Amino acid sequence: MEVKQTVRVSKRNTQNGFNIIEIMIAVAISSVLTTAVYQTFHSQQRSYLMQSGTAAMQQTLRGGMYLMTRDLLSSGYNPTKTMSNYVSFVTGFPAPNNQFVVNYATDTSIVAFTLDANVNGAIDPSSNEQIAYRFNNATKTLERFNATKINPADKWEAVATNIDAVYFAYFDQNNTLTTNPSDFRYIEASLLVRMAQQDNKYTNTTVYKNKHGDKLCPITTCPNGYFGDHYHRSLLTTTIQLRNRG
Numbered sequence: 001m002e003v004k005q006t007v008r009v010s011k012r013n014t015q016n017g018f019n020i021i022e023i024m025i026a027v028a029i030s031s032v033l034t035t036a037v038y039q040t041f042h043s044q045q046r047s048y049l050m051q052s053g054t055a056a057m058q059q060t061l062r063g064g065m066y067l068m069t070r071d072l073l074s075s076g077y078n079p080t081k082t083m084s085n086y087v088s089f090v091t092g093f094p095a096p097n098n099q100f101v102v103n104y105a106t107d108t109s110i111v112a113f114t115l116d117a118n119v120n121g122a123i124d125p126s127s128n129e130q131i132a133y134r135f136n137n138a139t140k141t142l143e144r145f146n147a148t149k150i151n152p153a154d155k156w157e158a159v160a161t162n163i164d165a166v167y168f169a170y171f172d173q174n175n176t177l178t179t180n181p182s183d184f185r186y187i188e189a190s191l192l193v194r195m196a197q198q199d200n201k202y203t204n205t206t207v208y209k210n211k212h213g214d215k216l217c218p219i220t221t222c223p224n225g226y227f228g229d230h231y232h233r234s235l236l237t238t239t240i241q242l243r244n245r246g
Contacts, residue, residue: 053195054232057162061193061236064142064160068189069240071131071144076244077115083122088244089113089181093130097147099155100132105179108214109166110134111187112145115244135166142166142191164233165192165208165216177212185245190237192216198230210237 076088
């Protein structure tokens with residue numbers, strides 16, 4: 001009689017894991033991918049910041065120059081012709097607006113003028129008939145003198161920020177430089193605006209000049225002729241013909 005034996009073979013369930021080399025390769029690939037993603041994100045973010053910063057800078061530049069040009073074109077408006085010895089560009093305003101004195105031979109970042117806006121044959125010190133613009137280096141702003149403000153501390157209003165230079169040059173009817181306010185017929189106004197944020201991958205070595213060739217960055221700030229920092233800047237220079245000056 002044949003006896004059959006049943007032999008049971010037990011199978012061991014084994015799971016093979018990653019060895020150290022495979023783990024190192026996976027970590028290396030993950031690091032490369034993470035770095036690539038971060039660099040792409042960082043590049044796109046920088047590009048976005050630069051584009052938005054440039055747009056804001058250009059808007060500030062155009063807005064500030066528009067305000068100055070608009071007011072300067074109105075300087076000397078004197079429709080009644082009743083004010084004797086009237087000169088629209090002045091070195092200062094009488095009380096209560098006597099807050100500054102302009103020396104046009106040396107002060108290139110401030111201008112002051114008047115106009116008879118209400119057509120009454122006089123300059124009203126409490127209305128918008130005494131106007132001035134200046135560069136405030138401490139706050140890096142373009143400021144406009146508002147005579148309608150009651151509090152003297154509020155009369156200088158910031159109309160543009162992130163300003164690095166404001167420069168006025170004056171010309172007579174022969175297009176010759178002059179510092180005599182009674183001879184002003186053209187004004188060359190320059191406005192230099194910088195971007196709000198710095199760009200660490202950029203160094204500004206541009207020497208900014210107006211059309212006449214004057215450097216806009218003073219030697220005390222720019223001993224080499226340029227700023228040498230990490231701000232992008234934009235310069236706008238325009239020549240304004242004073243239509244009320246003949």
